[in-house]
Amino acid sequence: MNDKSSKLIDKKGIRLDGRKADELRPLKLQVGVLSNADGSAYIEHGKNKILAAAFGPREMHPKHLALADRMVLRCRYHMAPFSVQERKSPAPSRREVELSKVIRESLEPALFLELYPRTGVDVFIEVLQADGGTRCASITAAALAIADAGVPMRDLVVACAAGKVDNTIVLDLHDEEDKLGDADVPVAYMPSLDAVTLLQMDGILTPDEFQRAVDMAMNGCKKIYEMQKEALKTKYMVVKDTEEKEEDEEVEE
Amino acid sequence: MPTYFEKKQLVIPGELLAEGDYLPGENTYVDENKIYAQRIGLVDVDNKKVNMVALRAFYVPKVGDIVIGTVAEVGFNGWTVNIKSPYNAMLRASDVLSRPFKPQNDELSAVLSAGDLIVAKIVSYDRSHDPQLTVGEPGLGKITRGQILNVVPTKIPRVIGRKGSMISMIKQETNCQIILGLNGVILVTGKTVEDEELAITVIKKIEQESHTSGLTDRITQMLKENKVNVEEP
Amino acid sequence: MSSLITRVRLKQISQHIENGKRLDERGLHDYRPIKIEQGVIEKAEGSARIYLGKTEVLVGVKVETGEPFPDTPDRGVQTVNAELVPLASPNFEPGPPDENSIELARIVDRGLRESNAIDTAKLCIDAGKKVFVVFVDVYVLNYDGNLIDASALAALAALMNTKLPNYEYKDGELKIKQGFTQLPLKSRPITVTIGKINNQLVIDPQLEEEQVMDSRLSIAINEQGNICAVQKGGSSYFTPQQILEASKLAQAKAAELRKKFDW
Numbered sequence: 177m178n179d180k181s182s183k184l185i186d187k188k189g190i191r192l193d194g195r196k197a198d199e200l201r202p203l204k205l206q207v208g209v210l211s212n213a214d215g216s217a218y219i220e221h222g223k224n225k226i227l228a229a230a231f232g233p234r235e236m237h238p239k240h241l242a243l244a245d246r247m248v249l250r251c252r253y254h255m256a257p258f259s260v261q262e263r264k265s266p267a268p269s270r271r272e273v274e275l276s277k278v279i280r281e282s283l284e285p286a287l288f289l290e291l292y293p294r295t296g297v298d299v300f301i302e303v304l305q306a307d308g309g310t311r312c313a314s315i316t317a318a319a320l321a322i323a324d325a326g327v328p329m330r331d332l333v334v335a336c337a338a339g340k341v342d343n344t345i346v347l348d349l350h351d352e353e354d355k356l357g358d359a360d361v362p363v364a365y366m367p368s369l370d371a372v373t374l375l376q377m378d379g380i381l382t383p384d385e386f387q388r389a390v391d392m393a394m395n396g397c398k399k400i401y402e403m404q405k406e407a408l409k410t411k412y413m414v415v416k417d418t419e420e421k422e423e424d425e426e427v428e429e
Numbered sequence: 430m431p432t433y434f435e436k437k438q439l440v441i442p443g444e445l446l447a448e449g450d451y452l453p454g455e456n457t458y459v460d461e462n463k464i465y466a467q468r469i470g471l472v473d474v475d476n477k478k479v480n481m482v483a484l485r486a487f488y489v490p491k492v493g494d495i496v497i498g499t500v501a502e503v504g505f506n507g508w509t510v511n512i513k514s515p516y517n518a519m520l521r522a523s524d525v526l527s528r529p530f531k532p533q534n535d536e537l538s539a540v541l542s543a544g545d546l547i548v549a550k551i552v553s554y555d556r557s558h559d560p561q562l563t564v565g566e567p568g569l570g571k572i573t574r575g576q577i578l579n580v581v582p583t584k585i586p587r588v589i590g591r592k593g594s595m596i597s598m599i600k601q602e603t604n605c606q607i608i609l610g611l612n613g614v615i616l617v618t619g620k621t622v623e624d625e626e627l628a629i630t631v632i633k634k635i636e637q638e639s640h641t642s643g644l645t646d647r648i649t650q651m652l653k654e655n656k657v658n659v660e661e662p
Numbered sequence: 663m664s665s666l667i668t669r670v671r672l673k674q675i676s677q678h679i680e681n682g683k684r685l686d687e688r689g690l691h692d693y694r695p696i697k698i699e700q701g702v703i704e705k706a707e708g709s710a711r712i713y714l715g716k717t718e719v720l721v722g723v724k725v726e727t728g729e730p731f732p733d734t735p736d737r738g739v740q741t742v743n744a745e746l747v748p749l750a751s752p753n754f755e756p757g758p759p760d761e762n763s764i765e766l767a768r769i770v771d772r773g774l775r776e777s778n779a780i781d782t783a784k785l786c787i788d789a790g791k792k793v794f795v796v797f798v799d800v801y802v803l804n805y806d807g808n809l810i811d812a813s814a815l816a817a818l819a820a821l822m823n824t825k826l827p828n829y830e831y832k833d834g835e836l837k838i839k840q841g842f843t844q845l846p847l848k849s850r851p852i853t854v855t856i857g858k859i860n861n862q863l864v865i866d867p868q869l870e871e872e873q874v875m876d877s878r879l880s881i882a883i884n885e886q887g888n889i890c891a892v893q894k895g896g897s898s899y900f901t902p903q904q905i906l907e908a909s910k911l912a913q914a915k916a917a918e919l920r921k922k923f924d925w
Binding site for chain 1: 759761764765767768772775776777877879884887888889890891892893894895896897898899900901902905906909910913
């Protein structure tokens with residue numbers, strides 16, 4: 177992080193993009209956006225634009241990667257070359273390898289891995305445009321894709337970051353705050369089970385600030401969870417709608 | 430000890446459904462005396478049991494199930510069959526050939542080759558072994574004609590209907606033979622393409638509206654109307 | 663990174679932990695014996711070897727000159743790499759770094775970087791053109807669990823042992839002179855990893871414990887007791903309460919280690 181004193185928050189406590197400290201960026205979530213995947217989702221979180229697709233459970237390829245007593249979740253987090261200011265090489269970077277791992281480990285607690293031994297679920301995440309907080313937005317979308325694939329889950333997983341900018345703990349850092357701020361704390365959370373499945377931090381925070389950031393991020397997660405729920409139900413609501421319409425018609429008859 | 434849903438409410442994974450003195454039905458799980466949903470589906474309670482019909486699920490093999498699969502690979506002493514499940518099924522050469530199987534003489538791909546469709550029954554399956562199939566019973570074997578359609582496997586019981594009422598009505602009204610693979614694959618064979626298409630349209634409607642009331646009446650009506658249309662010219 | 667151990671053994675371990683005991687009679691919040699040797703590789707600018715119980719990690723630091731990053735033209739460069747050397751475990755295989763070694767390297771890197779351990783401003787030779795590049799290579803020699811803490815401690819010990827060559831810079835030319843100066847450090851972060859086994863928090867999990875471990879939380883702490891890097895790993899979760907406990911535990915253990923080594 178940078179120790180330049182930058183002005184990311186004005187005197188009234190308003191951030192560069194007009195948000196208050198505990199305000200989320202605008203979010204848009206859509207489920208079932210890719211016809212070839214078993215499940216899929218699209219998220220716009222601030223200027224982040226991310227697609228996630230889930231395949232399986234299916235036979236593992238290569239076969240020796242299958243486990244005798246559980247299902248294997250594989251995740252690939254990948255950024256499109258055009259997703260950032262300077263073209264990113266399409267070859268997976270060390271950052272992408274690490275993020276693929278922590279994203280996988282944030283989703284695994286939500287799955288009943290012991291149910292389908294010897295199989296695998298693949299989750300592919302493509303960041304089409306990055307704007308700070310891509311790992312969090314990726315997790316939110318990936319959880320929806322897995323649910324949409326009909327894979328049994330304990331809970332949805334939803335993620336959001338908090339951090340420290342100009343001496344203030346703020347929610348959901350955008351690109352500039354991420355780069356110039358003092359600390360970033362991404363958190364993934366299963367709201368029904370009150371369980372944190374991803375927790376990272378960089379920057380410097382006092383133990384008290386760290387706690388406040390984690391709490392603020394969890395609150396952000398709870399807000400995004402409501403939108404996540406809504407997005408998932410919207411796709412399947414079609415069925416419900418037909419029912420209600422039909423029933424109304426019957427009454428009229 | 431409440432429940433937290435209305436009848437046939439749409440729920441998503443992780444939603445709390447009931448607390449205390451209830452039994453977890455399909456597609457639900459228990460954690461510390463609370464029942465949660467595992468999948469997207471419609472929830473209902475029947476005599477203290479919380480049931481959920483999943484709107485999205487995949488087929489998990491069960492011994493005795495009739496399934497329709499596609500031959501994916503011809504192996505050394507049998508075939509690998511895709512049954513639209515997390516597990517591929519195996520069909521042994523000895524099950525198909527009536528005489529003893531000799532790898533040096535028998536060209537397996539002459540019997541069944543990749544892409545062939547078969548109706549088969551699952552004879553064995555457990556957590557550590559892939560499902561084994563048999564075609565050695567009446568009505569099972571290679572499919573040579575008809576049309577295939579895929580539905581969400583959880584919808585098959587609705588296509589069958591109460592005591593088979595729905596499926597017999599469709600068969601009768603469309604003059605089609607219909608084989609329901611419990612893996613969500615359905616084979617429709619009729620005298621004309623029109624008959625087959627009608628049966629498929631009807632089954633798709635059932636899949637779409639499987640959780641609505643008065644479905645049987647609407648299907649009956651649909652079948653009658655379409656039959657009339659066909660006979661009119 | 664797992665090797666197969668019997669179900670009976672796994673059960674034994676997790677029962678032990680549930681009763682507040684460890685396989686080796688340690689308390690739940692005790693480290694195994696730690697020994698650190700500095701300056702073990704003469705050809706490296708800095709080095710340290712750590713023994714954490716049976717876990718053994720060697721860190722070598724090489725200092726070379728190179729170009730700065732365009733966004734920090736007046737700063738030296740820090741790079742951390744980790745090798746899970748095949749001789750360290752029957753389960754380590756030769757080949758390009760896998761996700762485990764990449765994660766290990768990035769956790770060690772983050773701890774040092776975010777706490778500003780290396781004073782990179784003092785590593786600038788010619789702004790925008792030439793700076794010192796500090797290569798920290800983590801070499802795992804024997805794997806018996808908790809590579810993160812062992813590697814982070816060894817990396818810091820190696821950096822504290824690192825010497826920069828004296829030099830003269832004139833008209834774009836670098837001349838190495840006699841003698842050395844100490845690599846300038848601004849901070850000494852200590853990383854503490856807390857494992858969750860059967861809902862108990864344990865410090866310094868050894869290999870067999872790692873195999874029953876649900877999740878881990880690695881927390882880097884600087885001299886002021888502030889948190890400068892966190893990483894959760896593993897297929898399970900932490901409750902908010904456990905995170906609070908873990909962060910307090912990390913504070914206490916980091917202070918203890920700092921005192922022990924006089925860092």
